[in-house]
Amino acid sequence: MVVYPTRDRRTERREATRAEILEAAWDLVREQGLAALSLRDVAARIGMRPPSLYWYFDSKNAVYDAMFSQGNRELLERMASIDWPSEPRALLREIARAFVEFSLADPARAQLLFQRTIPDFEPSAESYELAVQVLEEGRARLATAGLTDPAHFDLWTALVSGLAFQQLANEPGGDRWLGLVGEAADMFANHVFTKRSPRRKR
Amino acid sequence: MVVYPTRDRRTERREATRAEILEAAWDLVREQGLAALSLRDVAARIGMRPPSLYWYFDSKNAVYDAMFSQGNRELLERMASIDWPSEPRALLREIARAFVEFSLADPARAQLLFQRTIPDFEPSAESYELAVQVLEEGRARLATAGLTDPAHFDLWTALVSGLAFQQLANEPGGDRWLGLVGEAADMFANHVFTKRSPRRKR
DNA sequence: GTCTATATCCAGATAGAC
DNA sequence: GTCTATCTGGATATAGAC
Numbered sequence: 220m221v222v223y224p225t226r227d228r229r230t231e232r233r234e235a236t237r238a239e240i241l242e243a244a245w246d247l248v249r250e251q252g253l254a255a256l257s258l259r260d261v262a263a264r265i266g267m268r269p270p271s272l273y274w275y276f277d278s279k280n281a282v283y284d285a286m287f288s289q290g291n292r293e294l295l296e297r298m299a300s301i302d303w304p305s306e307p308r309a310l311l312r313e314i315a316r317a318f319v320e321f322s323l324a325d326p327a328r329a330q331l332l333f334q335r336t337i338p339d340f341e342p343s344a345e346s347y348e349l350a351v352q353v354l355e356e357g358r359a360r361l362a363t364a365g366l367t368d369p370a371h372f373d374l375w376t377a378l379v380s381g382l383a384f385q386q387l388a389n390e391p392g393g394d395r396w397l398g399l400v401g402e403a404a405d406m407f408a409n410h411v412f413t414k415r416s417p418r419r420k421r
Numbered sequence: 422m423v424v425y426p427t428r429d430r431r432t433e434r435r436e437a438t439r440a441e442i443l444e445a446a447w448d449l450v451r452e453q454g455l456a457a458l459s460l461r462d463v464a465a466r467i468g469m470r471p472p473s474l475y476w477y478f479d480s481k482n483a484v485y486d487a488m489f490s491q492g493n494r495e496l497l498e499r500m501a502s503i504d505w506p507s508e509p510r511a512l513l514r515e516i517a518r519a520f521v522e523f524s525l526a527d528p529a530r531a532q533l534l535f536q537r538t539i540p541d542f543e544p545s546a547e548s549y550e551l552a553v554q555v556l557e558e559g560r561a562r563l564a565t566a567g568l569t570d571p572a573h574f575d576l577w578t579a580l581v582s583g584l585a586f587q588q589l590a591n592e593p594g595g596d597r598w599l600g601l602v603g604e605a606a607d608m609f610a611n612h613v614f615t616k617r618s619p620r621r622k623r
Numbered sequence: 624g625t626c627t628a629t630a631t632c633c634a635g636a637t638a639g640a641c
Numbered sequence: 642g643t644c645t646a647t648c649t650g651g652a653t654a655t656a657g658a659c
Contacts, residue, residue: 252540338454381583
């Protein structure tokens, strides 16, 4: 009886090369901007000819798609690795800080994950699923602080992403908005946790 | 004695054609995305051959630059045309609403003005001056409500642009975040207008 | 002012040899 | 798996005729 190996060395090697291609692609978008990515440059960086990349990826957008899912996975891992405080206000501050720092750490990645700026690219269903998961876990984390109002969650994402993108657009590498994360989280906390006398509807 | 006309019809015609080119460029970026703009398409749309555009603009980035300054001028006009309430909280709500509506009205324009997403494009000194003016007038308007803390202004721009870009990125054409403008402005107002007992520094 | 013709370059993608 | 050769199309930009 023939015994087949359980590890598929060919598949492993293929995955390793795919990873190498993606690493080169990340380097390039970090250096030249997300939209400036070209398969020629990717191939050159890893010592390949451009057509060879097509053995690993069906198209340029497939590369973007893999980067998109990789970026979302990184965010999920990052969020899962943090020891979250249980006190609600502290929790909000930490979430905001984690998201803003994640964005500032790699502007091109943030652009790919959170903005719609590549003309033809739309994430595949599988990759999009990861983005949904990011959002759902964020929602769940806020729920542990007692925040379950969907509108409050939307307000929260606007506030936090606004800090990150203002920092990136107006002072990349600086900390003017990064330094406001704590104040912003407190402002939000005061808003959602403070019981006020009901006012007239707007 | 020869009398020269005071109106230069040639210059007027040239300016009219420049405006026509820009209008076509706006149409195209609205349809296909800001980054997808090509001079071929612009020329085709107005019944010209691509080289002819170079009589009106030095380069493609010069077209982007003209669009950038035009967009900022539109925002300045829009802001100048509004009859601002004097009551601070109402003022904040109106400013936020005006900015978000301006952004949603033309996503490509908002991308050009407020994000850094075109790899090679940087606004000229003159155009950048307009962007600075937009910011300074915003700062001045908040100052009329008694808000002069620079950090508060940064927090404000993060909050308001965050609403606009979350709307555009996640639900273009919808109103999930647009509908939060009033609540967001109130949250900010409560934050900056409420005197609290001083807390320890963070 | 607008054109034709062209230069130059770059892009994504495929065919098919090895 | 990776290559060479090539297709096809697109881009910005310039030269020079009209």
